[in-house]
Amino acid sequence: MIPAAAPRTVPPPTPRTGAHLVVEALEREGVDYVFGYPGGAIMPVYDALPGSRLKHVLVRHEQAAALAADAYGRVSGEPGVCMATSGPGATNLITGIANAFMDSVPMVAITGQVPAPLMGTDAFQEIDVFGVTMPIVKHSFIARSASDIPQIFAEAFxxxxxxxxxxxxxxxxxDVTQASGPFPPAGPVPAPASFSTPDPDALRAAEALIRDARRPVLYFGGGIAIARAETALRDFHSRTRIPAVATLKGLGGLPTDIPDFLGMLGMHGTRAANTAVMESDLLICVGARFDDRATGKLDTFAPGARIIHIxxxxxxxxxxxxxxxxLPGNISAILAALEPGxxxxxxWRARCAQxxxxxxFRYDAPGSGVYAPALLNELSRQAGERFIATCDVxxxxxxxxxxxxxxxxxAHLTSAGLGAMGYGIPAGIGALFAEPDATVVTVTGxxxxxMNIQELATLRRYRLPLKIVLLDNSQLGMVRQWQELFYEENFSEVDLYDNPDFADVARSFGIEAFTVDRRADVPxxxxxxLKTRGPILAxxxxxxxxxxxxxVPPGKSNADMMEAS
Incomplete structure (x- = not known):
């Protein structure tokens, strides 16, 4: 006779905690990747991560987590998510949060905090990150109860x-993420206010201005990418064939090699773009904000132009x-509704084209050394339609x-508003997680x-096929250029003569690397x-x-452009 099986002891279910609610909320929002770095105050959330469908990307510095989340948000259009512990972990996120705020990038930043009873007592690793980040976020939440977490996350996203x-x-x-018990689900989230229908009278007025113009310019910026309005912009341009210029963040709204696109305007814009704007009688400004780097001395910018602002x-x-x-509102809808005939x-088009x-730009610079503009131009063309550049400053x-x-x-990810050095490699990481099939190239100096060289370890860990082009002039080049031109060649603290051999550094991280110093070796x-499958540094x-x-010198009009002597 076979003895009866002993009764099976079923372990009690692991209680759900506030940290589990965090993970569940992220899953409910469809989050795939969380960029982060663990520590004491955020440890309960990390304890809840194993077994979830979330993929955590361990960076080597919290700033890189925020910058990678920023790039992920730019490419995917969905909020990038970064996570860090309290104190220095939270403060290390701040540059990336500010970067996203300046460039209007969707992001959810999650920080651990000391237990609520210790808040305000100068506890170990306590920082009032709520207060510190208030000027650089759309909104901030402090979870006061675990039961609040589902609603907070729903509203945050x-x-x-x-x-x-x-x-x-x-x-x-x-203490909130450690708390356990039965928790209510998230309630309904108020629907965001929808854009109103474009004002018909304003549309007709805009159409009249466009019809009457003889020297119009289409001036577009980062609002095109934010609104995913590139199709509408391209349709409007194909209907009107108005000569066009872009801000730094607007590049790619129209393909940069089509007829009628004159290039970037502003401080380092093309002469053709700046000249067209200065001579225009109408500016159709779409998703741009008349930033100082684009306009130069504002009261001299496009002095004879009427303005349509969308x-x-x-x-x-x-x-x-x-x-x-x-014309405030939905950019795509407004552009589609404009039919000036x-x-x-x-x-004017012929004059701008000439x-x-x-x-x-010419690419036949004298000498046998590497001419960086020619290298970058050819690299971007050979990389094709899947090219994404993540650029440092x-x-x-x-x-x-x-x-x-x-x-x-x-295709163009850059720290435009904040100008944060160290953006390039973390942004390349975020871009590759958002679009794994893209040819992502970080261009850095x-x-x-x-600033974030430690992220070579992240590339190695995840075998991300990031191509890094490191342009090394042993200088802080832009500062040196300004000191040469505007500070009487008083070169102060710009000489980086003691740089390491960067190819050796990359190889020490397990990254393939090589050095180029002759133009003949560029092809x-x-x-x-482009052929290397894993990460590689040139x-x-x-x-x-x-x-x-x-x-354009500081404080001058865009008409006062300096050229190479």
Whole structure:
């Protein structure tokens, strides 16, 4: 006789905690990736992560977590999520949060906090991150009870991506994430206010201005990418064939190699773009905000032009330049509704095209050294339609904007408003998680790469096929250029003569790397970069005296462009 089986002891179910509610809320929002770094106050959430469908990306510095989440948000259109512990973990997120705020990128930043009874007591690793980040977020939450977590997360994600997108902070006291018990589900989240129908009278007024113009310019910016309005922009341009210029963040709204696109305007814009704007009689401003880097001296910007301003954020309209016709609302709907008819601008188009041809960039610089603009131009063309550039800040940033080909707004990721050095590699990580099939190239400098060089370890861990082009002039190049031109060549603290061998550094992280210092080797270098399946770094030595041209001096009109002597 077979003895009866002993009664099976079923372990009691693990109680659900506030931390489990955090994980469940992220899953409910459809989050795939969380970029983060663990620590004491956020540890309950990390304890709840195993077994979830969330994929955590362990970066090596919290700033990189926020910058990677920023890039993920730009490419995917959904909020990027970053997470860190209290105190220094939270403060290390701040640069990335500010970057997302300045460039209107959807993001949810999650921070651990000391237990609620200790808040305000200067406890170990306590920082009032709610107060510190208040000027650089759309909204902040402190979870006071675990039962509040589902509702907080639902509202945070809705806020991050509605209207003008931006970062939202959620601060989680440790006792709240440790609390257990039955919890109610999230309640309904108020639907974001929808855009009203474009004002018919304003549309007709705008159409009349466009019809009457003889020298119109289409001036567009980062609002195109934010609103995912590139199709509408391209349709409007194909109907009107108005010569077009873009801000730094607008690049890719129209493919940069089509006829009628004159290039970036502003401080390092093309002469053709700045000249067209200065001579225009009508500016159709779409998703741009008359930023100082674009306008130069504002009271001299497009002095003879009427203004039609189209923007998803009504507060931007007439903020810096009074609009003759204001069209706030859904950018795509407004552009689709504008039907000005046939325009009498053939002579203007021909004049702008001739200027663009006469002032086109040349890539036959003298010498045998590497000419960075030529390298970047060719690399972007060979990379094709799946090309994404993630760029650091400095001279190389402007060369990328001037010389790379961009077929879509998501192809150009740059720290535009904040100008944060160290953005490039973390942004490359975020872009690859958002679009794994893309050809993602980080263009960085010898100054910028040292800001977040530890993220080479993240590339190695996840075998991300990021192609890094490091332009090394052993200088803080943009600062040196300004000191040369505007500070009587008083070169102060810009010499990076003691840089390491960056190819050796990359190899020490397990990253394939090679060095290029001759122009003749550039074609094979581009081929190697694009054919390598894993991460790879090209250490490109360039002339320390090379400057970015043209340049509008600070405080001057865009008509006062300086050129290479």
């Amino acid at each position: 809705a806020l991050a991506k509605s209207g003008r997108p931006g970062p939202v902070l959620i601060d989680l006291p440790k 923007d998803g954020d009504a507060s931007e309209i007439s903020k810096l330049r009074r609009a003759d016709v204001a 046939r325009l009498e601008i053939d002579a 200027n663009a041809a006469d002032w086109a 400095g001279q190389h940033q402007m060369w990328v904007a001037q010389h790379c080909r961009f077929s879509r707004p998501q 010898d100054g910028s790469i040292m 094979s270098a581009i081929e190697r970069l 250490h490109v030595r360039i002339d320390p005296a090379e400057n970015v041209w043209p340049l």
